[in-house]
Amino acid sequence: MNKKRRYWLMKSEPSCFSFEDLKQSAGQTDCWDGVRNYQARNLLRDEIKKGDGILFYHSNIKTPVIVGIAEVVQDGYPDYTAWDPKSEHYDPKSSVENPIWYMVDIQFVTDLEQPVTRNDLKAHPVLEKMGVMKRGNRLSVMPVGENEWQEILKINGMVDPLK
DNA sequence: GCCAACGTTGGC
């Protein structure tokens, strides 16, 4: 099966898990765990697939910004941190038999030479329409249009690193 | 630090 690559934006507070943290991880790969929102869960479980592209966004800081690009390297599987009472993401309603929460593995691809700030997005005719710009949006994972993906690359004068 | 927007919870 040869499915078309899709694109996503993943949001993280850098004080919690930053793009640099991903870069420093073993194999520059880590599991995207701790998502406890059903809409995002559905995406992680059903939609986000190996090979998909990720814009990595730093939120809840003075200058929110897209800092880099990552790639999905593992399809959705149960988020086992939900089963660990010591985890801050522990959810007693989730079990091995009936997992509620899912995660994917992502791998560092490249920093953006020119990180794209929220203000940049706001001022851009195409990018101002991105999901992350929507008022009140709280999804930590959301779809990105191919045109939006291309535009981010263009700003950076980059060739698509996933091709 | 403020506060608007959102998702979740729980009483009824």
Next chain:
DNA sequence: GCCAACGTTGGC
């Protein structure tokens, strides 16, 4: 099943 109360998110 409604909806008010609450906790969290996240831009500013």
